[in-house]
Amino acid sequence: MTGDVKIIPLDTVDPALIEQLLDRAFEPERHKRTAYKVRKGMEWLPALSFAALDENDMLVGTIQCWPVALTAPDGRAHPMIMVGPVAVLPEEQMRGYGQALMATTLASLSADAPLPLVMIGDAEYYGRFWDFTNEYTSGWSLPGPWEPHRLLVRCDNPAVLPREGKLGPWRR
Numbered sequence: 001m002t003g004d005v006k007i008i009p010l011d012t013v014d015p016a017l018i019e020q021l022l023d024r025a026f027e028p029e030r031h032k033r034t035a036y037k038v039r040k041g042m043e044w045l046p047a048l049s050f051a052a053l054d055e056n057d058m059l060v061g062t063i064q065c066w067p068v069a070l071t072a073p074d075g076r077a078h079p080m081i082m083v084g085p086v087a088v089l090p091e092e093q094m095r096g097y098g099q100a101l102m103a104t105t106l107a108s109l110s111a112d113a114p115l116p117l118v119m120i121g122d123a124e125y126y127g128r129f130w131d132f133t134n135e136y137t138s139g140w141s142l143p144g145p146w147e148p149h150r151l152l153v154r155c156d157n158p159a160v161l162p163r164e165g166k167l168g169p170w171r172r
C-alpha cells in the first residue's frame with residue numbers, strides 16, 4: 001500500500017480526465033457493457049464517488065456510484081446503489097488504490113439508511129475485501145449479457161433482497 005494515496009471527491013475532477021482514465025483502465029468498447037445499460041440515463045452520485053491521486057497529484061483511479069433499482073415481479077422497485085466502475089490505471093494497480101477508493105465510498109454511506117450495493121465484478125476481489133457476494137443474485141436479470149457469478153451484492157440484511165427482479169435505472 002502506498003502511503004501517499006490521496007482521495008478527493010470525484011466532482012472536483014475534470015470530467016475529460018475521468019473519461020481518459022476509464023478508457024485506459026477498460027477496453028474502448030466499455031460503453032457497450034451491460035453495467036452502462038443498468039444505469040442508463042442516471043448521473044453518478046457525487047457523495048459516493050471519488051478519485052485517487054498519486055504523490056504528484058496525478059489522477060490514478062476513480063470509483064463511481066449510481067442510483068439503480070431492482071424491480072421485483074410484483075412491480076415494486078427496490079432502490080440500490082450500483083458501484084462501478086472501480087478503475088485504477090494499469091501501471092498503478094496492486095498498490096492499494098482500489099481498496100482505498102472502495103473504503104472511502106463505504107465510509108461515506110449512511111449508516112441510518114443503508115441501501116444494498118450491487119456491482120458487476122470479480123467476487124475474488126470484492127468478496128475478499130468487502131463481503132460482496134453472488135449468493136443472492138442468481139434470480140436477478142440485467143438489460144444485457146452478464147456472467148452470473150460476477151453479479152454481486154453487499155447488504156447488511158440479505159433477507160430484504162428480492163429473489164427475483166430486473167436491475168435497471170432508478171425511476172421515481
Ligand SMILES: CC(C)(COP(=O)(O)OP(=O)(O)OC[C@H]1O[C@@H](n2cnc3c(N)ncnc32)[C@H](O)[C@@H]1OP(=O)(O)O)[C@@H](O)C(=O)NCCC(=O)NCCS
Binds near residue numbers: 086088124
Ligand atoms: C480491480 C482493480 C480496481 C483493483 O484495484 P488495485 O488498486 O489494482 O488493487 P489493490 O491494490 O487495492 O488490491 C490488491 C490486492 O487485490 C488483489 N486483486 C486485485 N485485482 C483483483 C481481481 N480482479 N481479482 C482478484 N483479486 C484481485 C491482488 O491480488 C492484491 O492482493 P494481495 O494484496 O493479496 O497481493 C484494478 O485492478 C482495476 O482497475 N482493474 C481494471 C478495471 C476493472 O476490472 N475494474 C473492476 C470492475 S468495475
